[in-house]
Amino acid sequence: MLINREIPAFDLAPIKGSDQGWGSKDLAGQVTIVNFFGSWCIACLQEHPFLMNIKAQKLVPIYGADWREKSVDAGPRWLARYGNPYTRVGDDPKSKAAIAFGVAGGPESFIVDKKGVIRYKQVGPIYAGVWTEKLWPLIQELQKE
Amino acid sequence: MTLKAPSFTVAFALALFVVAPLASLVPSAAFALEPNEILADPVLEARARELGKILRCVVCQNQPIGASNADLAGDMRVLVRERITNGDSDEQVLAYMVDRYGDFVLFDPPFKSTTYVLWIGPAVIAVFGMFAVVSFYRRRKDDGLDMATPNPQAAPLSDEERKRLDALLKEDDE
Numbered sequence: 001m002l003i004n005r006e007i008p009a010f011d012l013a014p015i016k017g018s019d020q021g022w023g024s025k026d027l028a029g030q031v032t033i034v035n036f037f038g039s040w041c042i043a044c045l046q047e048h049p050f051l052m053n054i055k056a057q058k059l060v061p062i063y064g065a066d067w068r069e070k071s072v073d074a075g076p077r078w079l080a081r082y083g084n085p086y087t088r089v090g091d092d093p094k095s096k097a098a099i100a101f102g103v104a105g106g107p108e109s110f111i112v113d114k115k116g117v118i119r120y121k122q123v124g125p126i127y128a129g130v131w132t133e134k135l136w137p138l139i140q141e142l143q144k145e
Numbered sequence: 146m147t148l149k150a151p152s153f154t155v156a157f158a159l160a161l162f163v164v165a166p167l168a169s170l171v172p173s174a175a176f177a178l179e180p181n182e183i184l185a186d187p188v189l190e191a192r193a194r195e196l197g198k199i200l201r202c203v204v205c206q207n208q209p210i211g212a213s214n215a216d217l218a219g220d221m222r223v224l225v226r227e228r229i230t231n232g233d234s235d236e237q238v239l240a241y242m243v244d245r246y247g248d249f250v251l252f253d254p255p256f257k258s259t260t261y262v263l264w265i266g267p268a269v270i271a272v273f274g275m276f277a278v279v280s281f282y283r284r285r286k287d288d289g290l291d292m293a294t295p296n297p298q299a300a301p302l303s304d305e306e307r308k309r310l311d312a313l314l315k316e317d318d319e
Contacts, residue, residue: 001247068216095220102245104203104217 001102007034007116008100012065012090015079016072021090022063027112031142033062033135034110035086036098038069039078041106047125051085060139061087065097067106111135113142177214184226193226196238200225201250209252 002008011023027034035051037044051062064086066075072091079089092098101110104123111120120138122130178197184190197211202218210218210225221242228238239251248254256264302310 001245005244068220094223095217096224098217099221099224099245104246 001121002118003121005118007110007112007118008097010097010100012092012097015066015075015089015091017076018089020088022088023090024116026088027063028116029114031060031114031139032087032112033060033139034065034101034112035062036065036067036092036101036103036106036108038067038106039074040068040070043125044107045082047107047127048082048085050126050128050131052083055085059136060143063087064089065092066090067092067098067103068095069093111138111142114145177212177218178222179219182219182222182226184230186230189226189229192229192235193222196225196229196235197222199239199252200242201252203246203250 007024007027009024012021014021033054037047054060054062062085066089069075069091075089075091079086090097095103101108101118107125109122109126110118111122113119119142120135122135126135178194184193194211198209200210200221202208202210202213202215202221204215204217205213208215208218210221213219225238228241229235233241242250248260254260254263
């Protein structure tokens, strides 16, 4: 769903404690991962160390959508506790971006090419197998485009 | 004391024959709508409710977004209202959701190349099943396994077989 389609236009406000949110325009000109997460989402915590590794190795920028937090403090507290793997984080309390991307559960990740076209959708956590077999080869290919 | 028993019976009968049928008249599709979601324009609100019955809550078990208390269903109801308020037709709203969540988001999936198996599959399986049952019983008859109706096409016994049969029957008599 929405594969090989342009990302929907949207703008996410910053989460509490930050002055920078992000929107569809910020993704232009680079290959990115758009990741939907939430502090309530157990599988997001499972995936989290993997995202931290991607950031540490500077493989690809990850843009986070902090999805449907029960309070404005929950997301920032979660990131402060476990670490922030995101280039930027936006707040999506009412599922505006989540529905625009067709997200049904957390986490979900989208690989977006330089033109802003969604090229892959990963439902559920990113793990070593899917990363080495699918996501990383695709990202490298797209970075050459 | 004598009045107590009849009054209980009357109450029970009332509950059974008056209240229960009345309760069944209440529409079964409960609305999970929050008061602050409702649109001021009754025409738009009616359209939003119809769409709420057609669209499936993608995180629920077989519930439309209109009847679900899930957070995401609530957000989808709000989005439906936003879109029709901004001039989207019902078809545009449904297309927007199908684009994102696939035909699964519709309670009544459309009949098309990717879904025809879903629609005609059961009928095809039923026809195959009937065919299999009929041919099973036919074959059984042909094989002569059906003892009640001897197969007229079965080859008659050879002389050797007849001798063996006679011998066996004689053994039985002794």
